[in-house]
Amino acid sequence: MKNIVKAQFFQIVRDKIIKYMVVITLLMQVLMVMLPIWLDTQEPTTGGEFWATDGGTAFMFPIFYTILVTAQICGADFLDKTQNYELTGGHKRHEVYLGRVIVAAIVGGLGALFFTILLVGIYTALYGWGEKVAFAPILLRWLLMLLPFLRLVFEFAFLTFLIKNPYVVMGLGY
Numbered sequence: 001m002k003n004i005v006k007a008q009f010f011q012i013v014r015d016k017i018i019k020y021m022v023v024i025t026l027l028m029q030v031l032m033v034m035l036p037i038w039l040d041t042q043e044p045t046t047g048g049e050f051w052a053t054d055g056g057t058a059f060m061f062p063i064f065y066t067i068l069v070t071a072q073i074c075g076a077d078f079l080d081k082t083q084n085y086e087l088t089g090g091h092k093r094h095e096v097y098l099g100r101v102i103v104a105a106i107v108g109g110l111g112a113l114f115f116t117i118l119l120v121g122i123y124t125a126l127y128g129w130g131e132k133v134a135f136a137p138i139l140l141r142w143l144l145m146l147l148p149f150l151r152l153v154f155e156f157a158f159l160t161f162l163i164k165n166p167y168v169v170m171g172l173g174y
Contacts, residue, residue: 046130
């Protein structure tokens with residue numbers, strides 16, 4: 001299973017769809033912070049106030065990122081039959097499954113958490129955290145936020161292995 005995980009990380013570095021998703025999610029998260037400020041439709045507040053008032057908007061693009069990356073990691077090998085070669089090479093089915101799901105959990109779940117924290121981090125770097133909202137409870141919420149992201153990864157990994165087509169799963173996730 002260790003070789004499967006290493007091969008998946010090797011494949012992620014070279015996968016254009018995952019690279020595009022990272023760039024698009026990064027740009028959309030930055031635009032969500034900066035566009036209202038550039039257009040003067042929102043008064044700049046501190047990072048803590050932004051999280052308390054507009055923090056719910058921070059989840060939309062990381063959720064899309066999680067779904068698309070999970071489907072690509074778990075299902076791209078169905079299209080070129082790589083999983084069949086791994087099975088005939090002596091790996092067990094649960095090793096093939098877990099090798100992909102572990103990588104999807106790391107890249108999808110932790111990546112979505114990073115993008116969510118990045119949104120508030122940009123705002124905090126520009127305007128400071130402020131004193132109205134304490135940082136410790138927000139840190140605990142960020143750590144607990146990893147659980148729903150991982151649940152999405154596991155659900156869509158299951159769907160990808162069930163349907164065996166990553167693009168159908170991406171469409172269902174959308």
